[in-house]
Amino acid sequence: MSRQVIDTIVNGEPVSFLASPTQTLLDALRDELGLTGTKEGCGSGDCGACSVQLDGRLVCSCLVLAPEAQGRRIDTVEGLAGNGTLHPLQQQFLEQAALQCGFCTPGFLMTATYLLERRPDLEDEREIREALAGNLCRCTGYQNIVDAVRLAARRRRGLDGRVSTRAAT
Amino acid sequence: MNAMPELRFDAPSTLAEALQLMAAQAPDAPVRPLSGGSDLIVQMRSGRTRPARIVDLKRIPELVGIRRDGGGWRIGAATPCAVIGEHAALRADWPGVVEAACLIGSPQVQGRASLGGNLCNASPAADSVPALIAAGATAIVVSAVGGGALQRREVPVETLPQGPGRTALAPGELLEAIRLPAPPARGGDAYLRLIPRSEMDIAVVGCGVSLGLDANGRIASARVALGAVAPTALLVPAAAEAIVGSPLDDAACRRLEETVRAACRPIDDKRGTAAYRTRVAGVLARRAALAAFERAGAAGPRNAEECAQ
Numbered sequence: 001m002s003r004q005v006i007d008t009i010v011n012g013e014p015v016s017f018l019a020s021p022t023q024t025l026l027d028a029l030r031d032e033l034g035l036t037g038t039k040e041g042c043g044s045g046d047c048g049a050c051s052v053q054l055d056g057r058l059v060c061s062c063l064v065l066a067p068e069a070q071g072r073r074i075d076t077v078e079g080l081a082g083n084g085t086l087h088p089l090q091q092q093f094l095e096q097a098a099l100q101c102g103f104c105t106p107g108f109l110m111t112a113t114y115l116l117e118r119r120p121d122l123e124d125e126r127e128i129r130e131a132l133a134g135n136l137c138r139c140t141g142y143q144n145i146v147d148a149v150r151l152a153a154r155r156r157r158g159l160d161g162r163v164s165t166r167a168a169t
Numbered sequence: 170m171n172a173m174p175e176l177r178f179d180a181p182s183t184l185a186e187a188l189q190l191m192a193a194q195a196p197d198a199p200v201r202p203l204s205g206g207s208d209l210i211v212q213m214r215s216g217r218t219r220p221a222r223i224v225d226l227k228r229i230p231e232l233v234g235i236r237r238d239g240g241g242w243r244i245g246a247a248t249p250c251a252v253i254g255e256h257a258a259l260r261a262d263w264p265g266v267v268e269a270a271c272l273i274g275s276p277q278v279q280g281r282a283s284l285g286g287n288l289c290n291a292s293p294a295a296d297s298v299p300a301l302i303a304a305g306a307t308a309i310v311v312s313a314v315g316g317g318a319l320q321r322r323e324v325p326v327e328t329l330p331q332g333p334g335r336t337a338l339a340p341g342e343l344l345e346a347i348r349l350p351a352p353p354a355r356g357g358d359a360y361l362r363l364i365p366r367s368e369m370d371i372a373v374v375g376c377g378v379s380l381g382l383d384a385n386g387r388i389a390s391a392r393v394a395l396g397a398v399a400p401t402a403l404l405v406p407a408a409a410e411a412i413v414g415s416p417l418d419d420a421a422c423r424r425l426e427e428t429v430r431a432a433c434r435p436i437d438d439k440r441g442t443a444a445y446r447t448r449v450a451g452v453l454a455r456r457a458a459l460a461a462f463e464r465a466g467a468a469g470p471r472n473a474e475e476c477a478q
Binding site: 002004020021024043044045046048051054057058059060062063064065067068070111114115130133134135 | 175176177178180203205207214215249251274275277278367368369
């Protein structure tokens with residue numbers, strides 16, 4: 001199997017790796033770069049566990065061929081926390097207990113950060129649910145996930161994100 | 170991905186190069202163009218398609234991006250739907266086309282999926298196709314002639330899909346772009362689909378409607394297109410004729426529903442029975458027409474200055 005060198009920027013750092021055209025970006029991240037935060041759920045673009053940003057666009061890395069990433073910027077869940085500090089969304093997920101088994105969490109975090117970058121004013125629960133429609137939680141822990149995203153958005157706008165959901169609504 | 174056999178991958182930066190790579194096609198060594206991959210890579214992973222070579226189209230400038238084209242628009246065939254959804258001026262002209270593009274899958278899928286891919290995958294249930302047909306969109310198809318020169322033909326979008334998974338593209342041809350005309354003087358379009366859930370599903374029925382109004386608020390021109398009720402998306406001229414000249418009153422809506430249902434030739438499958446699809450097609454057509462009518466009214470008369478921009 002012919003492997004080629006793929007030069008990318010992963011989480012802000014220049015990274016080169018060897019990959020074959022039959023490898024997905026997901027496989028390359030996990031198997032070549034050891035970035036196992038990105039998960040494989042369905043392998044068909046339905047569950048969102050493999051969500052990463054490719055040149056600033058949210059994509060399912062299971063539906064990207066590794067060579068497509070040549071010269072592109074890749075951002076994974078490993079890049080969210082910086083200098084030992086959790087990303088505000090990660091912090092909010094912790095505070096809301098927005099995870100059960102945790103397998104879907106990296107994907108939800110990637111989608112939620114992408115969402116809040118574009119829609120810092122987000123408040124409406126239905127819109128949040130719609131935006132998260134491409135991420136599945138097999139533990140069905142959606143309520144706390146949606147709450148965490150909404151409260152992180154509030155906190156980002158300088159509003160109180162610590163109050164319990166029930167009291168806040 | 171052990172389901173995939175040996176595979177070559179190329180990402181050319183010019184159309185000429187891409188067409189040359191596509192020409193190496195052989196029955197036992199298929200060459201497949203790659204746009205967003207949200208259909209192709211799924212098919213490769215399941216073993217349903219086994220290409221020998223992939224030609225990634227996303228580094229070819231003509232295939233990516235949205236630009237003004239006369240009074241209308243030119244959308245590169247591989248432009249991701251997420252980019253289409255964020256284009257305010259395009260949405261102002263063709264809200265139905267943009268909303269259809271934004272119904273394809275999740276935000277993740279929209280980061281990759283394209284109008285060209287949606288059209289060439291030729292699913293009868295493709296969401297963007299009825300909206301494009303209703304809008305009167307055309308497809309720019311490119312091929313190579315001798316000496317590296319390019320040759321283009323422009324065809325109505327509805328002539329490309331030939332049946333599930335089949336298109337009218339000849340070997341050696343690539344879909345380069347979708348062209349949308351200028352919207353009608355007082356125009357509006359809409360696309361609606363029925364799915365059993367609120368998101369992330371495939372249309373049981375889809376319907377796109379584009380209308381132009383006259384100075385009295387009556388329908389001067391109309392195009393009605395249906396998805397998932399036949400082997401390909403359908404343009405239904407009889408449905409357009411049923412409402413032209415009317416103010417889209419109840420009687421006109423009833424005629425619209427009847428003509429739409431008469432055009433349906435759906436199948437029974439896990440997403441719905443033929444009878445259900447036929448019934449729902451009429452309902453969606455009425456609602457889409459009313460939405461397009463409201464948008465056309467809200468748009469107001471477009472003056473020459475606006476159209477020249």
